[in-house]
Each structure stands twice: as C-alpha cells, then as structure tokens.
Amino acid sequence: MPLRLSRSQAKARTRKRLLTAAGEVFAEQGFAGASVDEIASRAGHTVGAVYSHFTGKDDLFLALFDEHAAHPLDGVGEIPSQCEDDETAFAAFGDYLAGVADRHTAWSTLEMEFLRYALTRPELLDRLAARWWAPRTAVARLVAPRCAAHDPAAVATAIIGLFEGLVTQRRVDRAAVPSELFAEALRWLMAGLARTPGRARADTP
Amino acid sequence: MPLRLSRSQAKARTRKRLLTAAGEVFAEQGFAGASVDEIASRAGHTVGAVYSHFTGKDDLFLALFDEHAAHPLDGVGEIPSQCEDDETAFAAFGDYLAGVADRHTAWSTLEMEFLRYALTRPELLDRLAARWWAPRTAVARLVAPRCAAHDPAAVATAIIGLFEGLVTQRRVDRAAVPSELFAEALRWLMAGLARTPGRARADTP
DNA sequence: GTCTATAGCCGGATAGAC
DNA sequence: GTCTATCCGGCTATAGAC
Structure with missing residues (x-):
C-alpha cells in the first residue's frame, strides 16, 4: 500500500475526521449550541472543508445521524x-x-x-x-x-x-x-x- | 379578595408566566436554541420583562432549574x-x-x-x-x-x-x-x- | 479540496421613554 | 415594571485565492 494517500483517500479521511469531530461537539453542545467553526477546527480543518463536504450544518448533522456507530x-x-x-x-x-x-x-x-x-x-x-x-x-x-x-x-x-x-x-x-x-x-x-x-x-x- | 391585583401580585404573576414559557421553550429548543424573545412573547410579554426579573438567559434558566416542578x-x-x-x-x-x-x-x-x-x-x-x-x-x-x-x-x-x-x-x-x-x-x-x-x-x- | 475573508443575519443585552 | 429601539458579538454561509 502507498505511503501517500490518493486524492479520494485523503478526501474520505477528511470527511471521517469532520464527522467524528461533529459527533463530539454536537454531543457536548447540542445541535443549536455547536458551531461549525469549532467542529472544523477540532477536526484540524476550517469551515471551508465542512462546506466542501456538506451543504450546511443540517446536512452535516444528518450525515452524522446516518453513519452514527451502532448501539x-x-x-x-x-x-x-x-x-x-x-x-x-x-x-x-x-x-x-x-x-x-x-x-x-x-x-x-x-x-x-x-x-x-x-x-x-x-x-x-x-x-x-x-x-x-x-x-x-x-x-x-x-x-x-x-x-x-x-x-x-x-x-x-x-x-x-x-x-x-x-x-x-x-x-x-x-x-x-x-x-x-x-x-x-x-x-x-x-x-x-x-x-x-x-x-x-x-x-x- | 381584590379584583385588581396588587403590584407584587402582578409582578409574581409575570414572573410565573415567564418561567412557564421558559420551561416550554427550553424543553422544545434546548438552552442554546431557545431565544429570550420567544420565551417573552410566549408569556405575553417582551424581552424587557425578562431582564427586569432576571439578569440574563442563564439566570432565567437557573431560576427555572430551582423552581422546576417535582418529579x-x-x-x-x-x-x-x-x-x-x-x-x-x-x-x-x-x-x-x-x-x-x-x-x-x-x-x-x-x-x-x-x-x-x-x-x-x-x-x-x-x-x-x-x-x-x-x-x-x-x-x-x-x-x-x-x-x-x-x-x-x-x-x-x-x-x-x-x-x-x-x-x-x-x-x-x-x-x-x-x-x-x-x-x-x-x-x-x-x-x-x-x-x-x-x-x-x-x-x- | 481547502483556506481566508467577508457578507448578512440573528440573538443577547442595554438605554431610555412611559 | 414593562416596552421600544439599538448596539454589538457570534454564527452560518458564500466568494474567490491557491
């Protein structure tokens, strides 16, 4: 396997990090209390990354909803x-x-x-x-x-x-x-x- | 008992209405999602009434916490x-x-x-x-x-x-x-x- | 695909009229 | 004590550089 990640791998990795961070922040602050900026920075990115993967805060939350880990x-x-x-x-x-x-x-x-x-x-x-x-x-x-x-x-x-x-x-x-x-x-x-x-x-x- | 409420009675009544409305809105929207304006208007008042009874949103929430109805x-x-x-x-x-x-x-x-x-x-x-x-x-x-x-x-x-x-x-x-x-x-x-x-x-x- | 900068809005809090 | 008007900060979302 390559040491460098392919474009799609890097993209998937970013998406995963964003979702993980989103899970933490939404759990701590609630949907309304969470800021997109904090989610992004906790994932090691900026808001731009969020809006390139999701259409907005709602979409991010819904994606998290769908991919949330099993009980x-x-x-x-x-x-x-x-x-x-x-x-x-x-x-x-x-x-x-x-x-x-x-x-x-x-x-x-x-x-x-x-x-x-x-x-x-x-x-x-x-x-x-x-x-x-x-x-x-x-x-x-x-x-x-x-x-x-x-x-x-x-x-x-x-x-x-x-x-x-x-x-x-x-x-x-x-x-x-x-x-x-x-x-x-x-x-x-x-x-x-x-x-x-x-x-x-x-x-x- | 008087038909007209005394000043202190009216004040207490306003406070109670604010707390009741706050309980509803906080339950529906969460603390961060609730707006002071909506709480006030649902109680039949405006933001001014809230800030005359409480020092702010946090104080209102804490007062509600203390006076919340029993289990x-x-x-x-x-x-x-x-x-x-x-x-x-x-x-x-x-x-x-x-x-x-x-x-x-x-x-x-x-x-x-x-x-x-x-x-x-x-x-x-x-x-x-x-x-x-x-x-x-x-x-x-x-x-x-x-x-x-x-x-x-x-x-x-x-x-x-x-x-x-x-x-x-x-x-x-x-x-x-x-x-x-x-x-x-x-x-x-x-x-x-x-x-x-x-x-x-x-x-x- | 991601960052920086910024537009535009919303909401908490305050000031002053009544 | 309550209302109206306003200020100000923070947030979502977008535009454009790289």
Missing part, C-alpha cells in the same frame, strides 16, 4: 457463545452492561440530541425507531430461551430501557448507581420472568 | 393506602406509571436539558442529584415491604431507570412500548426480587 448492545449476541450455562451467560451479560455503561455515555448523549432534532421532523423519528430495532433484536435473541411465555421483544425493550435509565442516573450520581446494580437489576428482571404468567393469547386454546 | 413519582407513596393487598397495590403502581408516561414527556425532556447544562458545571450536578433523591425515596418507601433482602433504594433506582428508559423509547416508537409494558416490566422486576439472593452483608453472620 453497543448490537453485538451482545456473541456473549453466550463463550459459556454454555445460562446462569453464567446472564452474569456475563450483566457484567457486559456494567462495563459498557460509562463508555456508553457519549453515545447516549448524541442519541438524545438526535431524538430532540427528530421530534420536530416525523420522518426522522421513523429512521431513529428503525435504528433502535437492532439492539432490541440482538438482546431479544439472547434472552429468548429464558423468556418463558413472554414476548422476547418486550423483554428486550425492558432490559434496554433499564440499562439506559441506569446510565442516565449514573451520570448525575455515580454513588446512587454502583456498577454492580446493572447486573443485579438484570438478574431481578430475568428471575421474575419465570415467576410471572405470560400474556393471554387469543389463539391459544 | 411525578414523588407522590407515589400515596398509592398503597387505597388498597390493602400487596398485589393490587403493585398493579395500581404499574397502572400509575403507564398513566404518567406520556404526560411525563415534557418533564423528562426539560430535565435532560438541565442535565446537559449541568454536565459542564459540577456544582449544578450535585443539585440535580439532590433533586433526584426525592422520587427514589418515595418509590423505595413504597416497595420496601417487597424487597426481600435487597436494598430498597437500589430497587427504587432500578424501577425509576426502567420507567425513564421506557418513556424515552416510547417517544421514538409507541408501538415498541405499549402502555401495558410499564406494569408488566414492573411485575417482572418485583417478582424477581423474592427469587434472588440478597446482597452479602459484612455485618451478617
């Missing part, structure tokens, strides 16, 4: 392959949540900003909803064997909600949400599934 | 008094969460904005953390009898996290989070408490 819980399906036993698998899952929690902070902040932006643009809400299906599906697949009569998708939604809700509280008060609580709360939820009657189904005799 | 879950302690049985009490709690969920949207959005604002001002984070203790305590008191060996405060944290996380997901995708899920997930969590060993305590033989 940390998307890859959760690979956990149980490492251990056969269900109990240890869920313990591993709980530890995984606790480990991801703090790193997850930036992701969730930016996603909150996407949410605000999308709230006044219904067609974007749909795209956000579509993106949020991936982690739900991954978690649902993981927990399906232990969902008893319950809908795995509903259980996954609850787990993700619990996770995100704990992450938010932890940002405000680390002491109130010790990292062990992620695994502990998950255990409570999973243990309760077996003890609880499933939904009544119309097609069940 | 909907603060008053949750009054629920069980209406029914003796534990099961029906928690069913009532679940229904309460579902009922509050959609109305809660504006509250949680504004609180998210407080969070962002506070993230770069550590002393504010403490005040936010202090405010979030009230609902935790109220919920902890309610669920304490059913927490088995677990810390009621931790259980309350999990319940509130679950609630907030579901509310957020519901804003993006109502179909993914049907209102029954609030009560259902709560039931899973509570049922799991009894089935799960409590924390090892150093002072327990």
